Amino acid sequence: MNILVVDDELDVRALFEQRFRREIRGGQLRFAFAHSGEEALDYLHEHASEVVLILSDINMPGMSGLELLGHIRQEYAAPPPPAPPQVMMLTAYGDDDSRRQALELGASDFLTKPVDFVALKQKLLQLAAHDDAPPL
Amino acid sequence: MKLIIFPPIPSILVSLFVFLALRHFLELRERAPRLNWLLKYLWVLALPLLLVVRITGSRWDTGVFWQIDAVYVVLMVALAGVVLIRLRALQPARTLLVALAPFALYALAKVPDVFLDNLMVFSFGNPADIYWLFSIAWLVGGTLVAYKQQTLLQQQRLEHELEARIKARNQELEQLVEERTASLVRQAGELRETLEELRVTQNQLVQSEKMASLGELTAGIAHEIQNPLNFVTNFADVSTELLGELREEQQRGQEADPELEAELLTDLEQNLTKITHHGHRAASIVRGMLEHSRASTGERLPTDLNQLADEYLRLAYHGLRAKNKSFNATLDTDLAPDLPLVEAVGPDVGRVLLNLFTNAFYAVQQRREQQPGPDYTPTVRVRTRLLPGGSVQISVRDNGTGIPEAVRQKIFQPFFTTKPTGQGTGLGLSLSYDIITKGHNGTLSFVTEEGQGTEFIIELPLSARNSPAPTPGGPAVNPAPQTERSSG
Known part of the structure; x- marks a missing residue:
């Protein structure tokens, strides 16, 4: 399963790569990284149907995670669809307002920082299992 | 006869x-x-x-x-x-x-x-x-x-x-003059007392302005500290995992994969560097916060203005973000890599920058409210440059609402504010002006156009010694001279 992580903090890459080293080595999860909403959109345009899940920070300079979410929903709304990627929001501001807004915009999940990697790993592996299962 | x-x-x-x-x-x-x-x-x-x-x-x-x-x-x-x-x-x-x-x-x-x-x-x-x-x-x-x-x-x-x-x-006249002189002396005494009281009040106000801006910062600071601390815990955690893996690998004896071992060691080393880096990052924020609240010692030390500008830009941004969660702006930093250290009172200049950034964010936020929609991108830019004359320029530019013609003359006056009651003390720019001009022999000017944005420009001499002499007998309350040009 291809996952795109969007965060303006550069060290997120090193962290994810180490946290999921076994899964990456095992080929269960593949990570790509973008440091801004704009960069994420560019990546999505280049790798249209590959990305299954997006993990995005909300609070970033420039395009925020919520704006990115809006863009993605807009672009994937028109048929013919490649199946739209799921978007999970990751934020330090775990307030109800942001959560409601994110869910309204179609986020599939809303996680607060600091990230509980054990729980996240479980979720991702579950999704990956689903994803890799042959379509019915 | x-x-x-x-x-x-x-x-x-x-x-x-x-x-x-x-x-x-x-x-x-x-x-x-x-x-x-x-x-x-x-x-x-x-x-x-x-x-x-x-x-x-x-x-x-x-x-x-x-x-x-x-x-x-x-x-x-x-x-x-x-x-x-x-x-x-x-x-x-x-x-x-x-x-x-x-x-x-x-x-x-x-x-x-x-x-x-x-x-x-x-x-x-x-x-x-x-x-x-x-x-x-x-x-x-x-x-x-x-x-x-x-x-x-x-x-x-x-x-x-x-x-x-x-x-x-x-x-008679002499007596009258004597009486008048006596009353004038008395009045002068009273005025001196009043002035002293005002000075004390001013100091208290300056202190409360510092505290007020600290309050604005708190959320930003919390966020800014949270991020590096998350990295510290995460990299520490993951390093423990890596060590476990390394130990497992070593216990395999003959079958051990030396390449994997080397990779694990490299990662561990890298993690420790990252932990140190993020620890320093958090410490620097705390130090900045302490410096901000502490009464200034007024000591000029060689200061990295790039770092100062970057730090306070983030603090101001997150401070505002914490208050208004739907707010977002593009932060544009254009920091001259060859900028020399400047002899300055770091916390004071930091306060000025914080004030300018806060104002800039306020202006773009106001314009965002007037102009929702995708064709406006709120942007705040900070730029540092070394000027040929041996001074350093810091410019803070926003594409916000701009300053209306009518209030341009007043923005450096103490207690002047356009913000609603309770949202601004009206001392920010006045204090900033004093800090830059009186405290550092520099200049603070601005360029603004209504509906287009504002740019504040600080110019500081590299050291106090080769700075131009301050104007003698300058008034205690700043007269707020300013340059006004319209930006294109």
């Missing part, structure tokens, strides 16, 4: 007028009141004489009348002599005395003649008559001289009086 010494009117009448003139001329009322009184009622003395003439049936030109008249003249001359001697201290009186002397002599000498009925017709051949003419002329001349002297004396007296009056007036 008898000699007519006097005109055919009684000498007594003449004398009345003469003494009236004398009294006034010599100002007897003031100088000799009793003598004056006596002379005033001289006519009473004349009454019995006239009565005698009447009773004796004498006519004006009879011998008896002449005799009485001659005696009376002598008496009057004597009386005049007494008066004049009495007033001899007065120069005109002395002159009159001298003028009267020949006539007095004549009058005295004539008395026996009258009684001897030795009267003769006036003749120029008669030496006595010549002498009479001379004495009368002498008297008239002397009187004129005395009159002149008296006029002069009066004039002098007037001058004296005037002088005295001026002197009195001067004294």
Whole structure:
């Protein structure tokens, strides 16, 4: 399963790569990284149907995670669809307002920082299992 | 026919007028009141004489009348002599005395003649008559001289009086000046006290402004510390995992994969570096916060303005973000990599930057509210540059609402704010202006266009020593000079 992580903090890459080293080595999860909403959109345009899940920070300079979410929903709304990627929001501001807004915009999940990697790993592996299962 | 010494009117009448003139001329009322009184009622003395003439049936030109008249003249001359001697201290009186002397002599000498009925017709051949003419002329001349002297004396007296009056007036004025001076000194004292009170209040305000901006920062600081701390815990955690993996690998002995081991070690090393880095990052934020709240020591130290600008930009941004969660802006940093260290009071310049950033974010937020939609991207840019003249420029530009023409003159004034009550103290820019101009001999100016944005420009000399001399006697409350240009 291809996952795109969007965060303006550069060290997120090193962290994810180490946290999921076994899964990456095992080929269960593949990570790509973008440091801004704009960069994420560019990546999505280049790798249209590959990305299954997006993990995005909300609070970033420039395009925020919520704006990115809006863009993605807009672009994937028109048929013919490649199946739209799921978007999970990751934020330090775990307030109800942001959560409601994110869910309204179609986020599939809303996680607060600091990230509980054990729980996240479980979720991702579950999704990956689903994803890799042959379509019915 | 008898000699007519006097005109055919009684000498007594003449004398009345003469003494009236004398009294006034010599100002007897003031100088000799009793003598004056006596002379005033001289006519009473004349009454019995006239009565005698009447009773004796004498006519004006009879011998008896002449005799009485001659005696009376002598008496009057004597009386005049007494008066004049009495007033001899007065120069005109002395002159009159001298003028009267020949006539007095004549009058005295004539008395026996009258009684001897030795009267003769006036003749120029008669030496006595010549002498009479001379004495009368002498008297008239002397009187004129005395009159002149008296006029002069009066004039002098007037001058004296005037002088005295001026002197009195001067004294009055001096007293008035003294009173005024005393009241001014008192007022100055009161003003000094008030000024002292104001100074104390100002210091308190500056301190509360610092605290207010610290409050604004708190959320931003919390967020800024949370991020590096997350990394510290995460990298520490993951390093523990890596160590476990490494140990497992080592326990496999012969089957161990040396490549994997090397990779794990590299990762561990990298993680430790990252932990140190993020630990320092958090520490620097805490230090910045402490420095911000602490009273400034005013010590100028070589300061990295790039770091300062970057730090406070993030703090200000997250501070606002914490308050308004839907807010977002593009942060654009254009920091000159070769920027030399600048001798500056770091916390003070930081406060200025924080203030400028907060204002910039406020402006773009305002414009965002007026103009929702995708064609407006709120942007705040900070740029540092080394200027050819040996100074450093920091510019903070936003594409917010701009500053309206009407308030441009006032933005550096203390307590001026356009923010709603409770949202701004109105001291931010005023303090910033003081910090930059008075504290660092720099300049703070701005360029703005309504609806387009504002750019604040700080210029700081590299060191205090080669800075231009501050303007002497600058006012305590900043006069807020400013450059205004319209940006394109």
